[in-house]
Structures are given as C-alpha cells and as structure tokens.
Amino acid sequence: MPPACSAMFQNDVWLCGYAKGDQNIDSGKNEDEIMLQMFGSDEEAIAKIPTQVQTLPGEGPGEVLVSEYKPIPEPVPDVDYLQELLAIQQQGPRAIGFFGTRNMGFMHQELIEILSYAMVITKNHIFTSGASGTNAAVIRGALRAEKPELLTVILPQSLKKQPPESQELLAKVKHVIEKPHNDHLPLIEASRLCNMDIISHVQQVICFAFHDSRLLMETCQEAKNLRKIVTLFYLD
Incomplete structure (x- = not known):
C-alpha cells in the first residue's frame, strides 16, 4: 500500500483512488499499460484539444465559428488626381493665378x-494682385510680353492703399481692378478675400511661399478644394 494512502477502508474502496481488488489485478501490468488506462492514449488527448477556430465564440454550445473570407477590395482611382492630370494634358491657353510672398530675393524674382x-507669350491669361x-x-x-490684354491685376483694396513703388508699376497695367469697399478691413483679411476672387477667375494656381506662409497655404488649399490645378513652390 502506498504510504500516502490511508489505512482506512470504506465500501472496500481505497482512499488513494482505486478499489481493493484492483491491487492484485494491476500488479501484473507494466507501467505503460497503467498510464494508458489512467490517462488514455496520445491520439485521444490530441483529438480532444480544441483547434484555434474551435476556440472562437459561437452562437451556441458546440458550434464552430468559421471566419468568412473577404477579398481585398481593389483601390479606387483618385478622381481629383485624374482630373488634374487631364487638365494638365489639355492643350490651349488657360487662366493662371499667381500668388506669392513679398519677401523674395532678386534671383527668385528674375525666375x-x-x-x-x-506664360503670356503662350497666350495664357495671368491674374495676380x-x-x-x-x-x-x-x-x-507679363508687361515684357507686350500683351496687355492677357494681364489682370486684382487689388485687395483701393489703389491709393498700395505703396508708391507698386502704384508706379500698376500705372502700366491695362486691367486693374480695385476694391475700395475693403479699405476699412485689415490688409490680411482684404488679401484673403482678394485671393479668393482671383481663384474664382482661374483654372490653375502657381504659388511661391514658405512653409509658414499661413495665408498662402490657405489659398492653395482653397484652390484644391475648388478642383483647381495647384503648383506650389517652396522657397525654404
């Protein structure tokens, strides 16, 4: 009798887990047979282990939930990009709005x-401020191209609000549109309204700006929202 088992008997059953008569029966079996009888075969144990799919929660007991195969959807073409590419490839002149910073070096201005x-000698109509x-x-x-009908300057406020050097240059422009009703506004707000007006007249925007040029970044984003072609040159 194993030392861990109690010497007490109850209904001829040993407290260590098997009947009294089993001692003599099991004495003739080898260790492998005893282990097989107690725990079962390896094949039976493997068969009872649930698979990864079987461990998924189902609607009821014993139900196996099988994941549904979902094909990867094909990428949807970028409509805005295709429209922009088509507009670039279209031949013929277009209306182009020029925007940019006041703080620019001499070499950049020459370019x-x-x-x-x-742009003007290829018959594009230029809009700027x-x-x-x-x-x-x-x-x-644009004035060098000697096609005054292809240049339009839209001012954020009245002409008298412009600095003297700008007034001297604007005197050579045939089409100048003033906005005296915005004279009471701060220049930044009047410029924002002016830029929106220019965007409404053009199909393409060309902008020269720094990354921290907030108003110019807003102007370019607004032009993109209106499906305009936007070409942005960073100066930093």
Whole structure:
C-alpha cells in the first residue's frame, strides 16, 4: 500500500483512488499499460484539444465559428488626381493665378519674371494682385510680353492703399481692378478675400511661399478644394 494512502477502508474502496481488488489485478501490468488506462492514449488527448477556430465564440454550445473570407477590395482611382492630370494634358491657353510672398530675393524674382513672360507669350491669361515681391515680378514679366490684354491685376483694396513703388508699376497695367469697399478691413483679411476672387477667375494656381506662409497655404488649399490645378513652390 502506498504510504500516502490511508489505512482506512470504506465500501472496500481505497482512499488513494482505486478499489481493493484492483491491487492484485494491476500488479501484473507494466507501467505503460497503467498510464494508458489512467490517462488514455496520445491520439485521444490530441483529438480532444480544441483547434484555434474551435476556440472562437459561437452562437451556441458546440458550434464552430468559421471566419468568412473577404477579398481585398481593389483601390479606387483618385478622381481629383485624374482630373488634374487631364487638365494638365489639355492643350490651349488657360487662366493662371499667381500668388506669392513679398519677401523674395532678386534671383527668385528674375525666375518668376521669366515664367510669367513665358506664360503670356503662350497666350495664357495671368491674374495676380498688386504688391512687392512675387506679384511685382509677375507683373514685370507679363508687361515684357507686350500683351496687355492677357494681364489682370486684382487689388485687395483701393489703389491709393498700395505703396508708391507698386502704384508706379500698376500705372502700366491695362486691367486693374480695385476694391475700395475693403479699405476699412485689415490688409490680411482684404488679401484673403482678394485671393479668393482671383481663384474664382482661374483654372490653375502657381504659388511661391514658405512653409509658414499661413495665408498662402490657405489659398492653395482653397484652390484644391475648388478642383483647381495647384503648383506650389517652396522657397525654404
């Protein structure tokens, strides 16, 4: 009798877990047979272990939930990108709005003049505002092309609100649109309204800005929202 078992008997059953008569029967069996009888075969144990799918919760007891196969959807074409690509590939002149910072070096201004000149001689209509820096370079380049009908300058306020050097340059422009009703507004707010007006007249926007040029970034985003072609050049 194993030492861990009690010497007491109850209904001829040993407290260690098997009947009294089993001692003599099991004495003739080897250890493997005893383990097999107590715990079952390895195949039976493996068969009872639930699979990963069987462990998923189901509607009721014993129900196996099988995950449904869902094919990966095909990517949807970017409609805005396709429209922009189509507009770029279309031949013929278009209305182009130029925007940019006042704080610009001499070399950058020369490049913008060349770009503006090239746009006008290819019969594109240029829209810009009246200010120093980018706008002044755009106006000078467009005037060099000697096609005054293809340049329109929209001012944020009345002409008298412009600095003297800008007034001198604007005197050479045939189409200048003033907004004296915005003279009472801060310049930043009047410029925002002016930029929105220019966007409404053009199909494409070309902008020269720094990453922290908040008003210009807002202008470009608004142009994108209106499905305009936006070309943004960062100066930093």
